[in-house]
Amino acid sequence: MQLTEVLQRRYATKAFDANKKLPEAVVEQLLALLRLSPSSTNIQPWHFVVASTPEGKARIAQGAGGSYSYNESKILNASHVVLFCARTQIDEAHLQKVLAAEERDGRFASAPEIKVAAHNTRLAYLNEHKFSKKDVPHWLEKQVYLNMGSFLLGAGLLGIDAVPLEGIDTAILDAQFELNARDLTAITAVALGYRADTDFNAGLPKSRLAADEIFTLI
Numbered sequence: 001m002q003l004t005e006v007l008q009r010r011y012a013t014k015a016f017d018a019n020k021k022l023p024e025a026v027v028e029q030l031l032a033l034l035r036l037s038p039s040s041t042n043i044q045p046w047h048f049v050v051a052s053t054p055e056g057k058a059r060i061a062q063g064a065g066g067s068y069s070y071n072e073s074k075i076l077n078a079s080h081v082v083l084f085c086a087r088t089q090i091d092e093a094h095l096q097k098v099l100a101a102e103e104r105d106g107r108f109a110s111a112p113e114i115k116v117a118a119h120n121t122r123l124a125y126l127n128e129h130k131f132s133k134k135d136v137p138h139w140l141e142k143q144v145y146l147n148m149g150s151f152l153l154g155a156g157l158l159g160i161d162a163v164p165l166e167g168i169d170t171a172i173l174d175a176q177f178e179l180n181a182r183d184l185t186a187i188t189a190v191a192l193g194y195r196a197d198t199d200f201n202a203g204l205p206k207s208r209l210a211a212d213e214i215f216t217l218i
């Protein structure tokens with residue numbers, strides 16, 4: 001399928017068929033999407049809670065009460081729900097974990113001094129956000145949103161229906177999964193599966209601002 005066809009086909013799914021489950025081979029590819037997403041300096045400031053059981057989805061649905069209840073059935077009826085979490089800070093242990101993974105994966109095989117350079121570059125970026133821009137949590141959250149963007153496109157390419165869910169109570173989910181104690185915080189979620197026949201949104205035309213509104217071609 002052409003990319004533009006995928007972009008037209010994918011849409012924010014409002015009702016999932018609760019009887020349809022994603023095949024395991026598809027789930028593996030979806031997890032690969034989450035893991036292989038790029039991030040600034042490869043800092044990978046994320047964690048994902050992936051729910052596929054009724055109990056797991058019910059736990060995530062705890063964050064879809066009150067004014068977010070319009071999202072509850074999407075979470076409960078989806079095949080899988082991914083809760084995207086961001087690190088609230090980057091400590092030395094995380095930096096060393098990333099560096100060790102890069103070494104294990106062979107990034108420094110050609111010249112050992114590259115390891116020092118990789119660490120120093122990451123630290124310099126982190127310190128810029130810590131001391132100059134003073135926006136570390138925001139910077140880390142942006143990396144998570146970038147991940148979610150490529151995740152949505154990848155799901156579309158795999159022919160999977162999905163909906164991003166910013167309409168969740170992240171404080172409730174922080175408590176539900178004891179995220180803050182691990183320097184993590186819930187950011188957003190994506191529900192995935194197969195659309196229900198009743199989904200009103202499936203048949204609506206896609207709508208975007210006109211190209212000449214959003215592009216400056218020079």
Ligand SMILES: Cc1cc2nc3c(=O)[nH]c(=O)nc-3n(C[C@H](O)[C@H](O)[C@H](O)COP(=O)(O)O)c2cc1C
Pocket residue numbers: 010011012013014071163164165166167168206
């Ligand atoms: C960051 C983000 C958060 C969103 N949150 C919700 C949500 O909580 N519930 C929902 O039904 N749709 C949500 N959406 C879906 C958008 O409304 C939808 O993507 C937009 O209207 C464009 O339509 P399309 O995705 O069908 O092309 C969200 C989309 C994004 C990108």
